[in-house]
Each structure stands twice: as structure tokens, then as C-alpha cells.
Amino acid sequence: MTTAADRLSNTLSALADPTRRAILARLMLGESDVGRLAEPFDMTLPAISKHLKVLEHAGLIARGREAQRRPCRLKAAPLREVSEWVAAYRQFWEQRFDRLEDYLQKVQTPRQRKGKSHGRKGK
Amino acid sequence: MTTAADRLSNTLSALADPTRRAILARLMLGESDVGRLAEPFDMTLPAISKHLKVLEHAGLIARGREAQRRPCRLKAAPLREVSEWVAAYRQFWEQRFDRLEDYLQKVQTPRQRKGKSHGRKGK
DNA sequence: GTCTTATTTCACCGAACGGTTAACAAAGAG
DNA sequence: CTCTTTGTTAACCGTTCGGTGAAATAAGAC
Numbered sequence: 234m235t236t237a238a239d240r241l242s243n244t245l246s247a248l249a250d251p252t253r254r255a256i257l258a259r260l261m262l263g264e265s266d267v268g269r270l271a272e273p274f275d276m277t278l279p280a281i282s283k284h285l286k287v288l289e290h291a292g293l294i295a296r297g298r299e300a301q302r303r304p305c306r307l308k309a310a311p312l313r314e315v316s317e318w319v320a321a322y323r324q325f326w327e328q329r330f331d332r333l334e335d336y337l338q339k340v341q342t343p344r345q346r347k348g349k350s351h352g353r354k355g356k
Numbered sequence: 357m358t359t360a361a362d363r364l365s366n367t368l369s370a371l372a373d374p375t376r377r378a379i380l381a382r383l384m385l386g387e388s389d390v391g392r393l394a395e396p397f398d399m400t401l402p403a404i405s406k407h408l409k410v411l412e413h414a415g416l417i418a419r420g421r422e423a424q425r426r427p428c429r430l431k432a433a434p435l436r437e438v439s440e441w442v443a444a445y446r447q448f449w450e451q452r453f454d455r456l457e458d459y460l461q462k463v464q465t466p467r468q469r470k471g472k473s474h475g476r477k478g479k
Numbered sequence: 480g481t482c483t484t485a486t487t488t489c490a491c492c493g494a495a496c497g498g499t500t501a502a503c504a505a506a507g508a509g
Numbered sequence: 510c511t512c513t514t515t516g517t518t519a520a521c522c523g524t525t526c527g528g529t530g531a532a533a534t535a536a537g538a539c
Contacts, residue, residue: 238374249369250497251361254441261448267516280498282517301506301515309448316446318377319439325384325432373527390486403528405487410526424485424536 240292241318244311247291252276253284257293257307264306266299363415364441367434370414375399376407380416380430387429389422 247253256270271281285305288294293312294305370376379393394404408428411417416435417428 246372312445313449326436
């Protein structure tokens with residue numbers, strides 16, 4: 234049995250590689266085969282083949298067969314889960330919970346600081 | 357120099373671990389320290405300490421100092437980049453570009469296929 | 480000072496990762 | 510059949526990852 238967390242971990246680690254993200258970006262333009270997908274990269278075909286296998290195993294691409302070519306096409310369904318996961322954190326980067334708060338803490342003169350002192354050294 | 361792709365890769369690989377995502381989820385409820393964060397997990401403190409270092413290095417948490425404790429708090433800014441990246445793919449899981457299209461291709465009789473020919477042999 | 484609490488650093492370990500080269504396989508072309 | 514094209518598999522290699530136990534550090538309590 235595959236839990237949702239496992240699938241999400243799998244999706245995210247597949248996405249963590251810039252080569253694989255570039256491949257997905259390219260597949261947004263339409264399906265392509267291994268040789269064409271490999272062209273932009275400074276690595277060998279087996280390396281690309283491995284990346285494609287990772288993407289396929291993560292459900293991010295599907296592959297057909299057409300003569301010798303193995304056309305790949307984008308399967309974005311797992312990205313929906315990523316989107317839903319990250320959406321839960323939206324409030325934390327939108328609503329002054331993040332950098333804005335830090336910025337205000339720095340901009341305000343120390344005398345108006347409320348809350349706990351952080352033992353700032355004078356010097 | 358850190359490129360945007362590097363940062364995104366770094367963020368995504370930090371998020372690819374379920375323990376680290378659980379820690380972030382917990383920090384949504386408010387800041388906490390290492391010991392408390394470690395409690396739900398069946399692993400040692402150094403392991404949690406490493407996970408926190410990864411999260412900190414990815415800019416996903418910030419850490420203070422309060423007596424012996426090292427309170428951690430969520431920093432969601434990098435998640436915004438993730439959200440923006442994945443948003444580019446939204447159309448592919450929302451608008452019949454994904455599984456629906458596959459379904460239709462299978463259901464339709466081959467003779468009504470439109471669009472670029474891929475050198476389909478008449479069989 | 481010593482003791483306790485909280486956390487990190489160190490040294491190690493096995494497994495997974497991202498790449499290579501070389502050999503293999505599948506399918507059309509001659 | 511052989512030849513070429515396309516892609517995968519196999520074996521290997523160095524690095525990173527996620528964990529451990531043990532020692533070190535930091536700061537308050539006594």
C-alpha cells in the first residue's frame with residue numbers, strides 16, 4: 234500500500250532535480266522522445282533514461298512506443314497534490330507571518346520593541 | 357551566486373522528506389524547540405537536529421535562542437516559489453490535458469484523430 | 480565550582496543518488 | 510540476413526542522505 238505521504242515524498246524528490254524539472258517544462262510544449270529531450274543537456278543518454286524512469290515512476294510522465302522512439306508526455310496529476318500541500322502554507326507567506334514581520338522588527342527603533350529581548354550585544 | 361533553480365531544487369529536496377514536512381506542519385501551530393519537535397518521531401535527537409539544519413539551510417525555518425532552548429519558527433517564503441513553479445502546470449491537471457485526454461483517445465475510434473501526424477503507419 | 484537540561488558536533492555506517500562506459504534489445508531500412 | 514537508429518540495462522564509481530552512538534558545547538540551577 235502506498236500512503237499519500239509516500240507519494241508526495243516521491244513526487245517532491247523527483248521534482249528536486251533541475252534536469253528533471255527542465256524535462257517537464259519541455260514536455261509542456263508537447264510530447265517528445267528521449268533523444269530530443271536529451272539534447273539540451275550535457276550528459277549521456279543513459280543518464281536521461283534514468284531521469285525519465287524516475288519521472289515515470291513518480292507518475293509525472295507517460296511513455297508510448299512509436300517505431301524505435303519512446304515518446305514521453307506530461308502527466309501533471311501528481312503536481313496537483315503538491316499544489317494542494319503547499320497551499321496550506323499560503324497564509325504564512327502572504328499574511329505578514331514571514332519576512333514582513335522580520336522587516337518590521339528591524340526597521341522599528343529598539344525602544345518600541347515589544348516581547349522578549351534577544352540579549353542584543355551593545356558594541 | 358545562487359540561481360533560482362538552485363534554490364528551488366534545494367527547497368524541493370528539503371520538502372521531499374516526510375519527517376521534515378511533518379516538522380513544518382507542526383510549526384504552523386506555532387514555534388517550538390528541538391526536544392518537542394522530536395517527540396512524535398521514532399528517531400534520535402541528532403537525527404532531528406540534522407533535519408532542522410536542512411530546513412534552516414533551505415530557509416524554511418529560523419531559529420532563535422532562549423536559554424538552552426533553540427526555538428524554531430516557520431519561514432514560508434521559499435514555499436511561495438514552489439507554489440509559483442507548480443502553478444505553471446495547473447492547466448495540465450485541470451483542463452483535460454491529463455487523464456481525460458487519455459480516456460478520450462482510447463474511447464474515440466482512431467479515424468477521427470486530428471492534429472499532427474506522427475507518421476502513423478496504416479497497419 | 481558541580482549538576483542538569485537542551486542541543487549540536489563528530490565519526491561512522493549502509494543505502495540511495497547521479498553520473499559514467501559498455502553491452503544489450505527492439506524495430507525499421509537495405 | 511546485416512546495418513542503423515533509438516533506447517534501455519548492467520556494472521561500476523564517487524557523493525550525498527538519513528540514521529546511529531558517543532562526545533562536546535551552551536546555558537541555567539544549585
